[in-house]
Amino acid sequence: MTTAQTLRPAQRERSNKAGYLFVAGYTVLLIAFGVLPTTYALALAFTNDQWQFTGFGQFIVAVTDYRFLQSMANMGAFLVIWLTATVVFAVGLALVLRNFVRGRASVFWRFIFYLPGALAGVASTLVWMFMLSPQASPIAPLLHAIGWTDFGQVVQPQNLPGIFAVMAFWVGVGGWIIIMYGAVNNISDDVMEAARLDGASSWQLAWYVQIPMIRQWVVYMLILAFAGGTQLYVEPQLLFVASKQVDPTWSPNQLAVQFAFGATSNPNVAAALSVVLLVVGLMFAVVLVKRSGMFNVEAED
């Protein structure tokens, strides 16, 4: 406050300029790689290759395609398994770390949890393909015990949502554990102390105090994870290439690529499908934000 009052107008202007300079780089990139492509996709979705307006025509082509419902159902099954696992384990492990592990051990475990996330998506998929191949896997005896003796049996359609969930979970959950740990850490010691004095057990402390207080972080995680999950592409695509018997349009994003570059190349339909996915993600976010009161300022008090 005091510095702002003592600044002369010219100085204030200069510091504003510096602010603009700082955000300029980001703004340029955001426009080039965020806003423009989205606008382009929206324009494509409502036109044909001659830029003639087609209304919802491309959307109808996309959603009435014989592969559309199946790929949405696949994605849905994947999201249910993956989001549930992510919420339960990210919150659960963060609480365990915060409440029961101290000092260096805590640092060590946070590092271990985060480690798989350092692998890029493709590399982690390759790791899992190796792990799940009954011929090459270090856990081959376990796979054989389940009755999986070759890769074809592993990648049966009913197993795929679970497999992709495991792959995505393994890469993604570590980062979320760290973030949730930070959120739990932020809860004031006074609150914790008060609860303990009132006789709350560790379990009650977690359930009645800590989890409600990081609820908004969980919602934030769900929104981002859901948006990421609808973009599922690399895992099914690599598994298709490797196994030759996984549906090449398993996820909606793969279907969009097929629309754009497949047998009948039609980027406009692909754009329409991308817009559908965007809308689905936005709707999910709106519902969560409304129901959790995430941006409700009073709720924070």
Add this chain to the structure above:
Amino acid sequence: MAAISALALLSACASVAPASGSSAGFKPAAQDDKSGITVLVDPTREAAVQAYQKAHPNVKVKVTTFNGTLQTKMSLYDKAGSGWPDVVFSASSSDPTWASKSSGSGAQPYAAPLNQNLIPQSTLDGWADGSLAPCQFGGNLYCLRNDIAQTVTWYNKTLFDQWGYTVPKTWDDFQALGLKVAKEHPGYLLGEFGDAWGPEIFFQASKCPVQGTTDKADTIKVNLQAPECTRMAKVIDTLLDAGVLGKQSYFEKGLDGSKVLMSVGPSWFGQYLFNATYKVPAGQIGVADQPQWDASAPANGNVGGGVWMVSSHSKNLKAATDLATWVTSDTGFQKTAPTYPANKAAAAAWLTNPANVSYFATPVKAPFQTAAGQVWKGWANTTFGDSAAFQKVVLPGITGGKSLTSLLPAWQTEIVNSAKAAGYKVVQ
């Protein structure tokens, strides 16, 4: 449904489909005989371009290698309106299907019609009977076939002799031999049924209309309940049950190649599979004619085979065409090619090269040439390919324990759906 029709009302503005250009309008770019040419090939074919460069030091050739979906790459060039390579190699003989058509927005089809003042008919007559069929659309020729992958019977002659087996001449013999092997030498295989080539190896050879040709280019015939299909499905089911046909890929890691007693497969199986992958010692693997249903009306399968296409946008069509012709038909070069050439003179030279034939226990020439002339022509080349539906529906079903016969209706539905989505009309 009501919601969809309401949306349809809203959308009655312009056609949603890309404007499809016909292949008629070929307008060459301004030509410049001195202009260098760019060539896009897979890593295997890089040697071909290098050999051409060595034999033609005056031509400026720039080669790029690429392993991916050619159609994707080309439609991006079409969108950009520039950058097309002058010559491309494609490992898929169905690529000319799209390359001979416009990708939309009035773009000129990528492939140049080679029969229009570029290559004389006398030269084109040098290709094996029917091998240029995947290149022909609307009376024009859009590619030169590099190699063919006609199916023959590969067998372990040492074991066949030792156990007193004879090579099956008919598919009934094939089944009978399979049941015998299952009883006498369990663990040995008459092949695998876990690869994308299943339709071509078994169903094309059985004249089954998985995607049969009709007299119209945009119409295919799909009828998996035809007797030509069900008879083959029964043989395969019987042998899968007996355990003499495997459910894995031929190239699956950890597969014991020494247990593959026999296999019906393409001409490149000999070198690539038995020699390079399974490392069977030389002098054991024999090659024979593929089994037939009816010796008087034989039909063979064909597993791919690459093609070379010349860009219709090329500034130096002469040099580009010359390269494509040379790499496919030069006998000195093609005799060292990794796969069986489609050009007849090149194939004859290939068969005299000891490197291609000395590994085998029996003469290669007769079965290869017989098969090359018998590839079933009723099999259509389509933009959506003949293996996607098979991979999606049949292979998981088979590894999941279902019979092929029980999977035929689902396979049929998937083929029909993908054909319609790709803009084809389907008849039964």
